[in-house]
Every structure is written in structure tokens, then in C-alpha cells.
Amino acid sequence: xxxxxxxxxxxxxxxxxxxxxxxxxxxxxxxxxxxxxxxxxxxxxxxxxxxxxxxxxxxxxxxxxxxxxxxxxxxxxxxxxxxxxxxxxxxxxxxxxxxxxxxxxxxxxxxxxxxxxxxxxxxxxxxxxxxxxxxxxxxxxxxxxxxxxxxxxxxxxxxxxxxxxxxxxxxxxxxxxxxxxxxxxxxxxxxxxxxxxxxxxxxxxxxxxxxxxxxxxxxxxxxxxxxxxxxxxxxxxxxxxxxxxxxxxxxxxxxxxxxxxxxxxxxxxxxxxxxxxxxxxxxxxxxxxxxxxxxxxxxxxxxxxxxxxxxxxxxxxxxxxxxxxxxxxxxxxxxxxxxxxxxxxxxxxxxxxxxxxxxx
Amino acid sequence: xxxxxxxxxxxxxxxxxxxxxxxxxxxxxxxxxxxxxxxxxxxxxxxxxxxxxxxxxxxxxxxxxxxxxxxxxxxxxxxxxxxxxxxxxxxxxxxxxxxxxxxxxxxxxxxxxxxxxxxxxxxxxxxxxxxxxxxxxxxxxxxxxxxxxxxxxxxxxxxxxxxxxxxxxxxxxxxxxxxxxxxxxxxxxxxxxxxxxxxxxxxxxxxxxxxxxxxxxxxxxxxxxxxxxxxxxxxxxxxxxxxxxxxxxxxxxxxxxxxxxxxxxxxxxxxxxxxxxxxxxxxxxxxxxxxx
Ligand SMILES: Nc1ncnc2c1ncn2[C@@H]1O[C@H](COP(=O)(O)OP(=O)(O)O)[C@@H](O)[C@H]1O
Ligand SMILES: [Mg+2]
Numbered sequence: 001x002x003x004x005x006x007x008x009x010x011x012x013x014x015x016x017x018x019x020x021x022x023x024x025x026x027x028x029x030x031x032x033x034x035x036x037x038x039x040x041x042x043x044x045x046x047x048x049x050x051x052x053x054x055x056x057x058x059x060x061x062x063x064x065x066x067x068x069x070x071x072x073x074x075x076x077x078x079x080x081x082x083x084x085x086x087x088x089x090x091x092x093x094x095x096x097x098x099x100x101x102x103x104x105x106x107x108x109x110x111x112x113x114x115x116x117x118x119x120x121x122x123x124x125x126x127x128x129x130x131x132x133x134x135x136x137x138x139x140x141x142x143x144x145x146x147x148x149x150x151x152x153x154x155x156x157x158x159x160x161x162x163x164x165x166x167x168x169x170x171x172x173x174x175x176x177x178x179x180x181x182x183x184x185x186x187x188x189x190x191x192x193x194x195x196x197x198x199x200x201x202x203x204x205x206x207x208x209x210x211x212x213x214x215x216x217x218x219x220x221x222x223x224x225x226x227x228x229x230x231x232x233x234x235x236x237x238x239x240x241x242x243x244x245x246x247x248x249x250x251x252x253x254x255x256x257x258x259x260x261x262x263x264x265x266x267x268x269x270x271x272x273x274x275x276x277x278x279x280x281x282x283x284x285x286x287x288x289x290x291x292x293x294x295x296x297x298x299x300x301x302x303x304x305x306x307x308x309x310x311x312x313x314x315x316x317x318x319x320x321x322x323x324x325x326x327x328x329x330x331x332x333x334x335x336x337x338x339x340x341x342x343x344x345x346x347x348x349x350x351x352x353x354x355x356x357x358x359x360x
Numbered sequence: 361x362x363x364x365x366x367x368x369x370x371x372x373x374x375x376x377x378x379x380x381x382x383x384x385x386x387x388x389x390x391x392x393x394x395x396x397x398x399x400x401x402x403x404x405x406x407x408x409x410x411x412x413x414x415x416x417x418x419x420x421x422x423x424x425x426x427x428x429x430x431x432x433x434x435x436x437x438x439x440x441x442x443x444x445x446x447x448x449x450x451x452x453x454x455x456x457x458x459x460x461x462x463x464x465x466x467x468x469x470x471x472x473x474x475x476x477x478x479x480x481x482x483x484x485x486x487x488x489x490x491x492x493x494x495x496x497x498x499x500x501x502x503x504x505x506x507x508x509x510x511x512x513x514x515x516x517x518x519x520x521x522x523x524x525x526x527x528x529x530x531x532x533x534x535x536x537x538x539x540x541x542x543x544x545x546x547x548x549x550x551x552x553x554x555x556x557x558x559x560x561x562x563x564x565x566x567x568x569x570x571x572x573x574x575x576x577x578x579x580x581x582x583x584x585x586x587x588x589x590x591x592x593x594x595x596x597x598x599x600x601x602x603x604x605x606x607x608x609x610x611x612x613x614x615x616x617x618x619x620x621x622x623x624x625x626x627x628x629x630x631x632x633x634x635x636x637x638x639x640x641x642x643x644x645x646x647x648x649x650x651x652x
Binding site for chain 1: 570
């Protein structure tokens with residue numbers, strides 16, 4: 001069952017179309033992420049669902065009810081703010097109890113639910129602590145508890161781990177996932193961190209310049225990227241663009257010195273430009289048996305990543321191919337000439353959109 | 361011991377104490393020294409150092425002043441007048457600051473600031489006479505009331521006129537500290553409270569007001585200190601019928617009653633300080649609760 005549905009939702013600020021006709025459907029109990037680079041409209045979309053912004057047009061439904069005109073304080077959603085916004089004049093207990101007190105619940109009931117929630121976020125015993133005395137990770141958990149204690153139909157989270165160091169991020173990611181599973185709450189999670197989105201999400205939407213580029217499971221997104229933006233934003237890829245020619249059940253796409261052979265069923269039949277995404281780990285260095293595709297290259301740069309090695313390989317026309325290999329032998333030295341190969345099924349055809357910047 | 365430690369903070373570099381002295385020096389000479397000197401003089405005068413009564417050195421002026429119930433009534437009514445002016449000023453300043461915070465258009469903002477500070481650009485005398493003209497029984501305000509068959513209301517030569525004129529001129533002093541703290545409270549707290557189900561009024565009561573209270577208290581301290589020591593406005597709009605401590609003090613200076621003037625000055629100062637002390641206590645208490 002769909003918990004949150006956006007139908008052709010738009011948001012215009014002044015003359016700027018910040019969110020451009022978004023269609024989304026988030027299932028009940030799902031961990032759903034909005035992933036995209038900074039400024040692509042993620043926060044604005046989330047704020048529209050929360051009720052902090054009104055859509056300029058389109059429909060927003062939560063549990064089947066139209067929410068466009070329902071004010072924020074009457075929506076079944078709660079938001080964990082990017083900057084947390086814990087009330088500095090209240091202690092941990094009163095911060096978490098804030099929403100429950102407004103509902104007019106009896107005191108013992110409030111105390112019980114706050115206690116339970118403190119257990120969930122592993123902060124038992126912190127009731128009377130001042131929120132400003134807490135570490136970043138603890139404040140983060142108070143913010144999540146303050147929202148979640150109200151048992152919202154949908155919990156909205158805006159880059160809640162963005163300000164924390166990497167180690168803490170990873171730990172809180174696991175905790176978030178555990179909390180989401182144990183409460184069965186629908187989570188809509190905004191992040192610009194693709195690794196985080198892939199780790200946490202059941203499904204995700206990749207956004208770019210106010211549009212949704214693709215919606216799907218993390219594996220879907222990676223293996224069957226729909227657009228060049230998605231392919232380059234999620235993980236790393238080699239984009240190959242050229243005209244496809246068809247012969248003998250095969251398609252051939254040529255782009256400079258690169259010529260890629262694939263099954264013709266995998267290449268779009270129209271005569272336009274075909275764009276392919278070839279993942280670095282699908283390329284084999286010095287293949288022992290002949291492969292459908294092959295090209296000569298020299299090692300331009302070596303990045304040792306631990307389990308794998310990422311090579312930047314220069315091909316005849318001067319361009320770079322990313323190649324990722326298991327680090328089971330010592331890495332090749334820069335300047336080494338190698339033969340690269342890949343199978344017919346390695347490259348996938350995608351739709352061309354703006355290419356994501358290489359963020360490292 | 362080591363060479364590094366032995367090397368003196370030599371050369372051109374001033375010692376920490378000297379630098380501090382240079383920074384604080386001008387302020388100390390202009391403010392602290394005269395204040396201490398004046399207090400010493402006032403103390404001495406209040407003990408009849410400049411004897412005009414022939415009573416000799418001692419507490420005679422103090423007992424004369426404090427022994428008269430009339431003076432206690434003046435003290436009390438001065439405090440009341442200042443407190444009332446403070447409360448009314450704050451009640452007007454708070455929404456004014458909140459409104460100014462929301463003005464985006466630069467032109468309107470300039471207009472608003474000019475209007476707010478205009479009372480400070482006019483001398484106290486012309487401002488007070490302006491109010492007399494507006495508020496008198498046949499003045500503009502009562503004529504307007506008259507159009508609706510109301511009034512005339514007595515608004516000059518009593519507390520009402522004094523308070524109106526005081527609030528008018530003191531408003532900018534209250535708006536600034538409140539506006540200042542409002543700009544420091546990010547709007548996200550308001551959004552968070554709304555998201556948790558609060559109504560606009562609850563947000564104000566439980567979030568905005570507690571977070572802006574320190575600014576309100578600073579404003580109250582300033583307004584109270586200014587209004588309890590104001591004497592031109594109470595004199596002109598009170599028309600001699602509103603007697604305040606500062607007015608009595610001023611009269612005694614005119615009469616060269618140095619001893620009595622000194623006693624009243626000390627009482628005025630003590631009263632103001634006592635109120636500031638209480639307000640500061642409130643501030644501390646709320647600060648502690650706000651856990652900065
Ligand atoms: N209240 C606003 N008024 C005008 N422009 C805004 C407002 N909020 C966001 N924007 C603009 O909308 C775009 C998307 O912002 P945002 O949704 O915060 O992106 P993200 O969260 O993906 O980084 C940005 O260009 C931002 O400047
Ligand atoms: Mg954002």
C-alpha cells in the first residue's frame with residue numbers, strides 16, 4: 001500500500017522552478033531515499049511532504065488523503081531537520097516529550113513512551129541532560145527520538161547524519177536501519193551521499209535539477225541505470241556515446257577509439273545516438289580467453305582502495321577508462337601497457353541526461 | 361629554566377597587563393573614575409558635608425528624608441511609573457521587533473527604522489510640547505474622540521501623559537535588543553515546534569518567547585533605568601502634578617539643597633540597581649534553564 005504519493009508536484013520559488021513535476025509513490029514501511037547532488041531540490045520536496053512548503057501545483061497524498069492544504073501541525077508526518085533544531089531551553093526528556101505533551105496525553109503515558117524511545121535510540125539515563133551537553137551523535141539520536149516518539153505514519157529525515165564523522169555515520173546508519181525495521185515506520189530519507197542511500201534504502205529516487213531521474217532498488221539503480229546521470233552518480237562508470245550500427249544480431253557503438261559490441265536486443269533500435277554505461281569492474285585486465293570486446297591501454301593512474309584497485313587507463317584517443325580490479329596481485333605500475341577486454345553483456349544502454357560531476 | 365622560557369616577552373611586545381590596561385584605560389578614565397568620584401562626593405554630601413542647615417556632620421538628612429512618609433510615596437510612585445512605562449514599552453516593542461524581522465523590502469525597512477528612531481531625533485522639549493498639544497483636553501486626540509462622542513479624556517498633567525510620552529521615546533531602546541535576539545533565534549525552532557503539532561500560539565509561548573526572553577530582560581533593564589531617571593518628560597507632561605524622585609532631586613539641586621539632593625540621588629540609584637538586580641536574577645534563572 002502506498003503511504004506517500006506525489007503526483008506531478010511542482011515547486012516554484014519566484015521565477016525558479018526548484019521541483020519539476022515529480023511523481024513518486026512510497027510504500028508503507030519502506031525505507032525510501034531521495035538521493036541527488038546539493039541543490040537538486042531534495043529538501044524542498046521533503047519540506048512539501050512535511051507541510052513546511054506548499055506545492056505550487058500537483059497533488060500530495062498521505063495514506064490516500066490529499067494533504068496539499070493540511071497545515072503542518074495536522075499532518076501524520078514528523079521531520080528530523082538537517083540542523084536538528086533541538087530546543088536549547090529544554091532537556092532531553094522535554095525535547096522528546098514536546099509532541100506528546102501537545103497531544104495532551106497523561107503524564108505517566110508520556111513518561112513511558114519517552115522512556116521506551118530513549119531505549120530505542122540507546123540513550124536511557126540521559127533524560128535530564130541538557131541537549132547542548134550532548135555529542136553530535138547523541139543529539140542526532142535525540143532528534144530522531146523526538147520525531148519518532150509521536151508514532152508518525154511517515155518519518156522524514158533531511159541528511160540527518162551529514163554533520164557527523166564517517167565512523168559515527170556508519171554506526172548510526174546501522175542504528176537507523178534497525179529502528180526503521182523494528183518500528184515499521186515509513187522513512188523518507190534525504191541524502192547526497194550515494195553510499196548511504198545504497199546501504200539504507202529499500203528503494204530510492206535519484207534527483208537531478210529538480211527532476212526524478214530514476215526510481216528503483218539500489219541494485220536496480222546500479223545494474224540498470226536508466227540515465228547517464230544516474231550511472232555516473234551511483235558508483236562510477238564509463239560513458240560511451242555514439243551511433244549504433246546493427247549486423248548479424250550484434251550492435252556496435254563507436255565512440256572515438258572505443259568500439260563496443262553488444263547484443264542488438266540491448267541497444268535501442270532507433271537510429272539516434274546510443275549511450276552506454278560500462279562499469280569499471282566489468283572490464284578485465286589482460287583477459288586469458290578472448291572476449292567480445294578489447295582495447296589496448298596504458299595505466300595512467302593507480303588508486304589502491306584495499307580490496308580493489310581503481311585504474312585510470314589511457315586509450316589511443318587520449319581518453320580515460322576507469323577499470324576496477326580485485327587487489328589479488330600487486331597493482332600494475334603507471335605506464336604499463338595492457339590489453340583490456342569485456343563481454344557482450346557488460347555495457348548497458350542508457351538515456352542521456354546531464355552527467356553527474358565526479359564527486360570524490 | 362630553558363632558553364625559551366628564559367627569553368623575556370621582550371622587545372616591542374607589551375606585557376599582557378599593559379595591553380589590557382591600554383584597552384581598558386580610556387573607558388576607565390571616562391566612566392569608572394567619574395562614577396567613583398561622584399559616588400564618594402554624593403556619600404559625603406548626604407552626610408551633611410556641605411552643611412546648609414547647621415545640623416552638623418551626620419545622618420540628619422537621611423533621617424529627615426526617610427522619616428517622611430511622603431517621600432516613600434514618591435519613591436513608590438516613581439517605581440510604579442517606571443515599571444508601567446517599561447511593561448507598556450516592552451509590550452509594544454516585542455511585536456514591533458517581530459514585524460521588523462519579517463520585513464524583506466529594503467525600502468520599507470528604512471521607512472520603519474526612520475519612524476522608530478524619529479523620537480530620538482527631536483529634542484525632549486519640543487517632543488514633550490508636541491505631546492501636550494496632541495493630548496490636551498482640546499488637542500487633536502480628544503477632538504478625534506469627540507467625533508465619536510467620546511471624551512474628553514484627561515491625558516496631560518497626569519501619569520497617562522507621562523507614560524505615553526515616555527513609551528514613545530523609549531521604544532527604540534527596547535526594540536533593538538529584542539530584534540537583536542530574534543535574529544539570533546533561527547526560524548528552524550519554530551518549524552520544529554509546528555512539525556511536532558504546536559499551534560502558532562503554543563510555538564510562541566513554549567519556544568519563541570523563552571528563547572527571546574534574555575533580549576526582553578535586557579530591554580526591560582534599559583527602559584526601567586531610563587524611565588525612572590527621566591525628569592524632563594515627567595515634569596512637562598506631568599505639569600508639576602506628577603511628582604517623581606528624579607523631579608524632586610532636580611528641584612533640590614535648583615534650591616542648592618546639596619544634602620537632600622545627595623540623599624535622593626543615592627536612593628534613586630539604589631532603587632534602580634535593586635530592580636536591575638532582580639531582573640538580572642530572572643535572566644540568570646532563565647539562562648540556566650536555557651542551558652547555553
Ligand atoms: N525558500 C526558498 N526560496 C528560494 N529558493 C529556494 C528556497 N528554498 C530552496 N531554494 C532553492 O531551491 C533549490 C533547491 O534547494 P534544496 O531543496 O534545498 O536542495 P537540496 O536539499 O537538494 O540541496 C536551490 O537552488 C535553492 O537555492
Ligand atoms: Mg538539502
